[in-house]
Amino acid sequence: MQTISLIRTCLAMLTAAALAACSSTPPPTEEMAVGRSTLQRISAAPNVAADAPVELQRARDKWVQAEKAMTDKDYVQARRLATEAAADARLAESKTDAATSAASLKQVQDGIRALDEEIKRRAPR
16 A cells, blocks of 8 residues: 555656656747847848947847857747847847937938028018
8 A cells, every 4th residue: 555655656756757847948949030130130220330339239249148048958048138139139229210310300400590590691670
């Protein structure tokens, strides 16, 4: 009777161990694909390297670390780093868009200022 109980306990432990082994973290293939394509797209965009070099380099560094984590089969770390690399790349893109918008705004303001001066110059006194 006690032997049967011991066998059942051992079987339960083996089953639990087998289930735990099967439920290990799967490779983050989707996150890696998204991170890779985001980084490639933003790296190829004009002015990103000039307007957001720190953010772009941070994204590239995290991408390299994510690839190393994938090679080491540290899927949790790879997923986190790939997601962060994509976020940093999008930050670089946003910073570039903001710089472009600021330059456009300055041009519009300069045009308005020039028109205002022209109107004042031509106004009857």
